[in-house]
Amino acid sequence: MKKKNHKYIFVTGGVMSGVGKGIASSSIGKILQSKNYKVNPIKVDPYLNVDAGMMNPTEHGEVFVIDSGLECDQDLGNYERFMDIDLKPDNYMTSGMIYQYVIDKERNLGYKGKCVEAIPHITGEITRRIQKSAEASGADISIIEIGGTVGDYQNVMFIETARILKLKNPDDVIFVLVSYLPIPSTLGEMKTRPTQNAVRNLNSYGVQPEIIIARGAVPLDERRKEKIAVSCNIAVENVISAPDVESIYDVPLNFEKDNLGEIILKSLRLKTKNEKDMKEWSSFVAKVKSTKEEASIAVIGKYFDTGDFVLSDAYISVIEAVKYSAYELGVKAKLTWLNSKDFENGEKEVLMLGDFDGVIVPGGFGESGIEGKLKAIKFARENKIPYLGLCYGMQLAVIEYARNVIGLKDANTTEIDENSKDPVIDIMDGQKKNIEDGKYGGTMRLGAYRAILEKGTIARSAYGKDEVWERHRHRYEVNPDYVKKIESAGLVFSGKSPDGTLMEIAELPRNVHPFFLGAQFHPEFKARPLHPHPLFTEFMKAAIERKKK
Numbered sequence: 001m002k003k004k005n006h007k008y009i010f011v012t013g014g015v016m017s018g019v020g021k022g023i024a025s026s027s028i029g030k031i032l033q034s035k036n037y038k039v040n041p042i043k044v045d046p047y048l049n050v051d052a053g054m055m056n057p058t059e060h061g062e063v064f065v066i067d068s069g070l071e072c073d074q075d076l077g078n079y080e081r082f083m084d085i086d087l088k089p090d091n092y093m094t095s096g097m098i099y100q101y102v103i104d105k106e107r108n109l110g111y112k113g114k115c116v117e118a119i120p121h122i123t124g125e126i127t128r129r130i131q132k133s134a135e136a137s138g139a140d141i142s143i144i145e146i147g148g149t150v151g152d153y154q155n156v157m158f159i160e161t162a163r164i165l166k167l168k169n170p171d172d173v174i175f176v177l178v179s180y181l182p183i184p185s186t187l188g189e190m191k192t193r194p195t196q197n198a199v200r201n202l203n204s205y206g207v208q209p210e211i212i213i214a215r216g217a218v219p220l221d222e223r224r225k226e227k228i229a230v231s232c233n234i235a236v237e238n239v240i241s242a243p244d245v246e247s248i249y250d251v252p253l254n255f256e257k258d259n260l261g262e263i264i265l266k267s268l269r270l271k272t273k274n275e276k277d278m279k280e281w282s283s284f285v286a287k288v289k290s291t292k293e294e295a296s297i298a299v300i301g302k303y304f305d306t307g308d309f310v311l312s313d314a315y316i317s318v319i320e321a322v323k324y325s326a327y328e329l330g331v332k333a334k335l336t337w338l339n340s341k342d343f344e345n346g347e348k349e350v351l352m353l354g355d356f357d358g359v360i361v362p363g364g365f366g367e368s369g370i371e372g373k374l375k376a377i378k379f380a381r382e383n384k385i386p387y388l389g390l391c392y393g394m395q396l397a398v399i400e401y402a403r404n405v406i407g408l409k410d411a412n413t414t415e416i417d418e419n420s421k422d423p424v425i426d427i428m429d430g431q432k433k434n435i436e437d438g439k440y441g442g443t444m445r446l447g448a449y450r451a452i453l454e455k456g457t458i459a460r461s462a463y464g465k466d467e468v469w470e471r472h473r474h475r476y477e478v479n480p481d482y483v484k485k486i487e488s489a490g491l492v493f494s495g496k497s498p499d500g501t502l503m504e505i506a507e508l509p510r511n512v513h514p515f516f517l518g519a520q521f522h523p524e525f526k527a528r529p530l531h532p533h534p535l536f537t538e539f540m541k542a543a544i545e546r547k548k549k
């Protein structure tokens with residue numbers, strides 16, 4: 001039998017950024033999976049950063065990490081969560097990666113004396129990567145989300161690549177434009193003109209979208225659907241209404257109301273093979289909508305500077321992980337953001353933590369707000385408030401324990417105090433060299449590492465197995481010289497690297513504290529709507545217990 005051609009869906013954004021291209025791409029993936037097709041999502045980012053590792057989360061949102069250790073855009077987190085798949089490095093590329101590769105190749109005589117140019121060499125390299133990923137994935141369909149908005153200067157090469165791919169494979173490539181329809185308050189009417197202009201813009205690159213996903217505050221009415229169809233040169237049923245919804249997880253179901261899955265399959269000349277469905281997903285969404293009872297969780301962080309908008313992006317995986325576990329247990333997690341700096345001045349601010357059912361200190365870097373976080377951790381430990389520490393939140397829990405239980409007043413991480421008398425968190429030799437050489441990009445302990453779990457601990461019983469693979473992103477570690485001292489003072493290292501040298505999980509026994517646990521890794525990167533993460537679930541169980549009291 002002839003092998004079927006791989007199909008490509010390019011998703012571009014029109015009018016403005018932030019209209020939900022990532023969620024739209026994830027939802028398309030989810031729908032196609034429900035129709036029994038294997039999908040391969042790819043994010044292409046126009047910026048020149050070689051990966052997302054050095055980008056400030058307040059500006060760019062969370063840095064997501066996949067198993068391989070690649071630091072990437074948070075959209076890969078959305079893809080993994082919606083499609084419940086583990087992504088590979090070739091599911092992500094940036095202009096920086098492409099240019100670096102092409103320039104290195106040129107330096108090595110890889111182009112055999114030819115003049116190296118954006119077209120065809122950059123576009124050729126983009127195509128090579130997309131096709132390589134498509135092939136390696138074994139999927140039927142790749143969904144390639146092009147970062148930025150149509151009309152940007154930076155993403156032109158990617159759109160050009162897609163155009164050429166379509167030219168060569170007209171039956172196997174389609175374009176989806178995720179556009180925005182504003183409702184100016186002075187008019188109170190939804191306007192289609194910006195979308196028409198976005199399509200003209202795409203047309204000027206030689207690209208005609210097959211499908212337009214029309215984002216807006218409210219559903220699109222028939223009149224506007226027709227208007228968009230006629231002016232943008234597409235079939236009216238290919239204009240999909242995409243109003244704001246209560247939960248992002250509702251988006252695939254909502255798209256299906258307009259038959260998006262069938263339309264895509266038809267445009268790609270694929271058959272409908274409706275053997276699967278979205279039942280499990282639908283019941284998750286129903287739970288999200290119907291759960292009323294709340295548990296209140298305080299998240300103590302520092303990436304608050306730009307207000308609430310960016311905040312949720314900077315910690316998106318943590319937020320989602322908490323929610324999934326909460327829903328699994330039949331409650332809604334009500335998250336409150338507390339700035340650690342607020343705890344630093346007086347003694348009374350930290351008392352408010354007593355009103356919460358649980359406290360989380362997520363990952364972070366550097367000095368700012370640290371003393372406030374330590375105060376909060378001490379309060380949670382002493383007052384038996386369920387505590388979950390993620391990466392920095394684990395390291396700080398160890399420091400707090402060393403200072404206040406063991407009495408090592410000067411205990412610290414060398415990230416903050418290089419001359420600490422008791423560096424209970426320290427940088428390992430390999431990492432020291434990276435910093436001395438100024439090699440910051442992609443050099444932390446990154447990606448999936450194995451941890452062995454100690455019998456009889458909370459971690460072991462939560463996971464229900466002896467070993468786990470979890471994703472990392474840090475430079476510092478619990479200092480092996482202090483492990484014995486800390487353990488004999490009662491803090492249990494319940495997860496360790498296979499050789500026993502790296503501390504992966506720290507916890508207090510149940511008879512001492514209802515739940516006090518920190519993970520050196522980021523469990524949030526592996527939490528999925530349909531598979532909540534066991535550590536978050538255990539934390540939420542303890543929070544619900546506290547709420548009952």
Ligand code: GLN
Pocket residue numbers: 362363364365366390391392393415473474475476477
């Ligand atoms: N700053 C700490 C380290 O580099 C923790 C990093 C994190 O929380 N992701 O080790």
